[in-house]
Amino acid sequence: MRRAATAFLLFVAVAIVVNSLLQCSKDRQNIVSIGDKKDTTLIALEHKFSDTADVCLHDSNEQSCPESSNALDAETNGQPREELTxxxxxxxxxxxxxxxxxxxxxxxxxxxxxxxxxxxxxxxxxxxxxxxxxxxxxxxxxxxxxxxxxxxxxxxxxxxxxxxxxxxxxxxxxxxxxxHYLAVAANQGLLDAMLDYGFANTELLVKVESETRSALTARTEVLAAQQEYLKTAALQGHVKAIARLSDNLWQQKFENNDGSQALAYLYLLLELTDDSQLYSRYQWQEQRMSKQLSPEKVAQARELSQDLLSNIVSNIQSELKTR
Structure with a gap:
């Protein structure tokens, strides 16, 4: 019931903003398809909250994590594609x-x-x-x-x-x-690049970056960047980013934490996904995590999860208003 209620509130929030945007013709033009591309806000939202592709966990390599799982096409995440002459x-x-x-x-x-x-x-x-x-x-x-x-x-x-x-x-x-090129694009806010960097093989990035600095410094900087980029994508509702972030936090790959952050992102994933198989898989993981944390930490995780969900709704509303 709680999951259904949250989903309903999320739907209502998006519907209200979309309805207000559709009242003026200028905003309508920003929502409909541009040319023959499917670059629409509604498709972007559908992609975010109906992402049923397999989630690559841990520090998977390129073979086990296909390219389509590592980054989203710019035409489906609300970003216009730049001209590539x-x-x-x-x-x-x-x-x-x-x-x-x-x-x-x-x-x-x-x-x-x-x-x-x-x-x-x-x-x-x-x-x-x-x-x-x-x-x-x-x-x-x-x-x-x-x-x-x-x-x-x-x-x-x-x-x-x-x-x-x-x-x-x-x-x-x-x-x-x-x-270098991946970091440049990610640092400048290209969501494709942020997702790709967040899912990239950490050891390969560290190997390359350690040629210009110490291995310890390179590892620290790479992990910090991966965490930041995954958080940014997670707050835009990308389910794969949420899953990877939860997994890496629980594995203590990203900073020292008490487990409540990992559980919070897992709660968030369960709130957002409509994929029954994905829900069942992570519901089992949520139960396993909860048993290893104190009741206080579980309560903190639930509270943080609701804060994250509110931020996602706010981000979507802001994105729609700028279109």
Whole structure:
């Protein structure tokens, strides 16, 4: 009953604001689709609160956390896509290019240097995708020989060849700059980049960043940034960000805490999700957490969860009013 009541109040709050916006034609134009893109506030809200994709937990790698789980397309999170002059992408991907990376690398670097956050984000995604791919023919052949020695199948060799063709010509020193470009876009408020940074493999980020500072400093800064970006996304209602934040807090990956924060975000997830399977999974986790905390800490978690929910509603209302 309590979950249903909260959902109803959330619906009413959004409905009131949407109704007021629809009263004037100018605001109506900001809510309807722009051209043939599905860049609407209503779709953005639907995406936030009906996110049924699997949630990647712990510090999962790129293989176990698909790209679609790491970042949302800018056209569906309420952000207009910046113009990317001369950049050709695959029709089925928001970031992967239609030609080998080296053919568009200079243009992406130019756009990024001139403040285009979408270009910086796409460049970061491609450089990280190519991070472990051989940079030259000799290295590629060594990798092929190693795969043959390990009796890898044809599908593995085919994928290896495809990745090498896509990434060849880009030196490893350039690939390591993915962390820089991702941080630039995230620091400037691009939600795609913040989500991607928050879900990125921490050890890989630390490995790259520790080349210019101590490993301890790099780890501290990376973890702080991941926590901040996930919090920002969570306060906009992104269920995957809420789940990852709760998990990392409970695992003591983010700062020392008494467990009440982790439980609070888990309560928030249970309030927002409409996915019955996701709800059942995290309801079990909530019960396990609650048994390990004192009644006082559980009460604190419930109170914090309601504060977070109020902030989300307020953020959505503010977002709608600016459209």
């Amino acid at each position: 001369g950049i050709d992408r695959q029709s089925t991907s928001s970031w992967k290019l239609s030609t080998p990376l080296y053919t568009q690398l200079a243009q992406l670097e130019y756009l990024s240097a001139n403040g285009n956050l979408q270009a910086a984000f796409i460049l970061a995604k491609n450089l990280r995708y190519c991070f472990y791919t051989p940079s030259d023919e000799a290295s590629y052949q060594d990798r092929v020989n190693e795969a043959l020695d390990n009796n890898e199948g044809d599908s593995f060799l085919t994928k290896l060849a495809e990745n090498y063709e896509y990434c060849q010509g880009v030196m490893h020193a350039t690939k390591k700059q993915f962390a």
